[in-house]
Amino acid sequence: MCFPNQGENMQTLKLQEGIIYGPINSRRLGLSLGINLMPTTYKLCPFNCIYCQYGWTDVHTDNASEYMHDLPMPDKLEEALGSWLKQGKKIDYITFSGNGEPCLHPQFDKMVEVASKLRDKSVPQVRLAILSNSGCLNRKEVIEGLKPLDQRIMKLDCGSEATFQKINRPHKNIKYQEIVENLKNLDDIIIQSLFVDGEISNISSEEIEAWIERLNYIKPGEVQIYSIDRPSAHKNLRLVGKEKLKEIAQKAEKVTGILVKVF
Numbered sequence: 463m464c465f466p467n468q469g470e471n472m473q474t475l476k477l478q479e480g481i482i483y484g485p486i487n488s489r490r491l492g493l494s495l496g497i498n499l500m501p502t503t504y505k506l507c508p509f510n511c512i513y514c515q516y517g518w519t520d521v522h523t524d525n526a527s528e529y530m531h532d533l534p535m536p537d538k539l540e541e542a543l544g545s546w547l548k549q550g551k552k553i554d555y556i557t558f559s560g561n562g563e564p565c566l567h568p569q570f571d572k573m574v575e576v577a578s579k580l581r582d583k584s585v586p587q588v589r590l591a592i593l594s595n596s597g598c599l600n601r602k603e604v605i606e607g608l609k610p611l612d613q614r615i616m617k618l619d620c621g622s623e624a625t626f627q628k629i630n631r632p633h634k635n636i637k638y639q640e641i642v643e644n645l646k647n648l649d650d651i652i653i654q655s656l657f658v659d660g661e662i663s664n665i666s667s668e669e670i671e672a673w674i675e676r677l678n679y680i681k682p683g684e685v686q687i688y689s690i691d692r693p694s695a696h697k698n699l700r701l702v703g704k705e706k707l708k709e710i711a712q713k714a715e716k717v718t719g720i721l722v723k724v725f
Contacts, residue, residue, distance in 0.1 A: 474517035474693045477502055477561045481534045481542040489725045490615070490686060491555040491591055495546070497539070497577060498560025499567040501532040507562035508597040510631035511619075512696035513658055516561060524597070524633040526566045536572045543577060547584040555613075556581060558592040565598035571607035578610045591615060593654070597636050599644035608648070615652045615686070616645055621672025625664050646680045653682040657689050657707065661698035670710055678718045687711060688725040 478498045488494040500506050506529060510519040526533065534542075543556075556577055558564040567573060574590070581588055589612035596616045598604050608614050620626040623638040632638075645651065655673065657665050664673075677685060687710060689702040704724060711722035 474695060475515045477505065477516055481539055482546050483560070485551070485553050488555070488557075489688075491557060491613075493553045494555040494557045494591070495553045496560060497543070497556060497558045497564070497573075499534060499539075499558065499564045499570070499573055500560050500562035501529065502561065503532070505562055506532075506566065507595075508566060508633045508636055509563065509595050510695075511595075512629055512631065512662055513656055513690050513694040513699060515692040515694065518695045519562070522633055524566075524635045527568050530568065533567055534573075536569060536576045539573055540576045540580065543580050544584075547580060553585070553588055555589050555591050556585075557590075558594075558611075563595050563597060564592060565594050565601075565604045565607070569603075570598075571603040574607040574610055589613060593617075595630070596641050596645060597632060599648070600640065605648075613652060614648065614650065615654050616648070616682075617655070618642075618645065618653050618673075618676065618680075619655050619657070620664050621669050621674070621676050625669055628662050629658070629664055642676055642680065645682070651680075651682045652684045652686060653677065653680065654686045654688075657687060657702040657710065658694075658699045659702050660700035662696065665702055665706065665710070670713065674714045674717050677714060677720060681718075682720065685711075685714060685720055685722040686725055687722060 479502050483496040485493045485495045504520040505516055506521045507519045508524040510522055591613035592611055593615050619629050626638040687707055707724045711724050714722045
């Protein structure tokens with residue numbers, strides 16, 4: 463059965479219009495207040511994933527330095543987040559996510575420093591998290607920026623370079639094996655993987671076996687798997703049902719001993 467975003471009237475989501483958005487009710491993080499470090503009028507990302515809820519990438523780059531005029535600076539984040547937190551509303555997480563890859567921001571470590579300082583001052587019980595595509599882990603400032611976060615949720619959708627190119631469509635400078643090695647060198651991470659079927663798929667037996675091998679090599683603390691539940695950039699994709707996801711999770715847990723959660 464086709465995922466319902468195949469209808470002609472269904473559209474991908476609009477980009478977030480500011481630095482702060484939500485809070486949204488996240489299946490993984492509860493009430494999550496989003497931080498968007500990317501532009502608000504176009505999608506800037508080192509990946510061009512076929513399943514992205516924001517549609518195709520407008521500016522496909524692994525270096526955002528020439529787009530600084532469209533990115534928020536630390537003072538603007540401090541102003542926006544500080545103002546929101548003064549409202550005293552309940553949240554469980556403050557999460558770096560947004561319109562593209564948050565780690566692409568050239569001052570990512572400084573942005574995390576601002577958010578951490580405001581969290582500690584106003585809502586010390588709230589946790590800091592990131593949803594990252596793992597494509598910028600070769601940068602010192604990114605690694606430093608990740609350290610203060612309570613949850614580092616890092617993307618790995620595929621078990622091979624070939625499928626990575628089809629599903630995630632990375633910038634030419636980003637290589638699959640480098641991502642795997644960078645993930646292995648990170649402490650205390652959660653791997654998040656999205657599975658799709660249809661015209662392009664990452665659920666063949668060979669691909670799942672290769673993905674499980676990568677998990678066993680990286681050894682994350684936890685794995686979260688899911689499928690599309692919103693309109694996506696590529697229109698000929700099919701949802702992977704819960705039973706198939708549970709089957710994948712059971713195989714992965716049996717081989718690796720790592721907890722794999724289905725969402």
